[in-house]
Amino acid sequence: MSLSRKTAVAGVFEHPTRFAPDKSLFQIMAESLRGALDDAGLTIKDVNGLCTTGMGMSGMGIVGFCDYLNLTPNFVDSTSIGGSSFVAHTAHAAAAIHAGLCDVCVVVYGSTAASSRFAIGTGGERGGAGDPCDQYEIPFGPTTVGAYAMVAQRHMHDYGTTSAQLAEIAVTTRLHASMNPAAKYRDPITVEDVLASRIISSPLHLLDCCIISDGGGALVITSAERTRDLKKKPVYILGAGETVRHAARGQRDFLEIAAAQSGRLAFERAGVAHKDIDMAMIYDSFTITVLATLENLGFCKRGEGGAFVSGGRLRFDGEFPINTDGGGLSSNHPGMRGIFLVIEAAKQLRGECGPRQVKDCEIALAHGTGGALGTRHSGATLILSNQ
């Protein structure tokens, strides 16, 4: 991509809240935006681009949020493709800055999913949806977890992948959460704990599923040139890709997911190879999401994901560190969590992760999945570097 290293993440902020019945959605978003601007050494007066979407806002919520903060940006993007949206927003912001549409673009997300008691994943939340595709699904009781579970079931059938292998992902992620003071669940768990937790939708157990929390976060994106006189070391945007997968008129291979295409595009555009990636933030709505994503991004061959995630290989000090913040499985999952993937990747590249810091971290990858692997979903990949 011609915009490689032309733009950078200049500031990040993860809202510390995990349960905020005392805060409004826009308040969480605004506090997150303020945090990211402080981190970058910029002010609200510098912002002339805005990207946001969310579950708690209306279809025109981005305009409402501009009203709340009295913003009149030159560039707005409310791409809404599920939890991956904010990874895609980061790329869109980079492209907009490179094209001269704005100079300083903030990507922001907030949610009161926990205090508003959203039954994310098992609430039949897709019932009554109005797209043509929904009419052939809603009568049969689809849930988000069920759609992912069907991918897990097929993977197990085709490749002998086991629940214990999927559990390793949850165990490693919890270990990372234990090193993150802000994480919601910090007590270490074992493979046996995951297998002993109740089945939500076979073959996925409770501890194969992400948590539900409140939360928010923001990123400041600007030109590489502009970062020179800012507070923090820039985290350059090397390349990005995005796409969708769906039922493909009834002819889909459900183990081939959006990451295969978005990942290939991101690697091509970044001009880096898989072996160059020092750590990855992989959307972990469910353990199977991580395994399928690692295979489809090309870090291992299809069918080899079970072995790839086993033996502590994904630990912060392992061969392929992922989700060092504790992920959606243990730290926070306020409905959508793409923004936290970029925040933690940037913090790792800035060397700010304390006990969970990945050694010699120079290039990181963030991949967001939005929607449901077993029906329709989006994938957005971003490759970042401190060099």
Add this chain to the structure above:
Amino acid sequence: MVEQTQAKKYSKPLPHLDEENRPWWEALQRHELYIQKCATCGDIRYYPRALCTNCMSSQVQWIKCSGRGKVYTFTTTYQNQAPGFRESIPYIMAYVELEEGVKMLTNLVDCRPEQAKIGMPVEVVFEDVTPAVTLAKFRPAR
């Protein structure tokens, strides 16, 4: 009496019928399952659409299905707070690959959770859930 009527009321979500999909749903009411084939390029598709995703032709051919297929994948759901399903757990949701070559999301019925297997031969059963809507579900082939 009132209570009895309400208890029998079908409470699961219903599809929205429109002029584009009505022929498909009306066939189900007659206990017939169809998929579409493009009359121009021959591409098959499910669910029904007004035009071909391959060549964008509006020429549609309806293919009557045998009703036989195999389980492509499935999940037994133990948690769903949605009305109608809350009362039905555990239930099995599956993609069935029809003999004609498309995968349909459906429920496996007359099938215990431990009995469900990928690759299992299944056959369609038509469930008349309301006067306007019949659903195509599948059971282990007999």
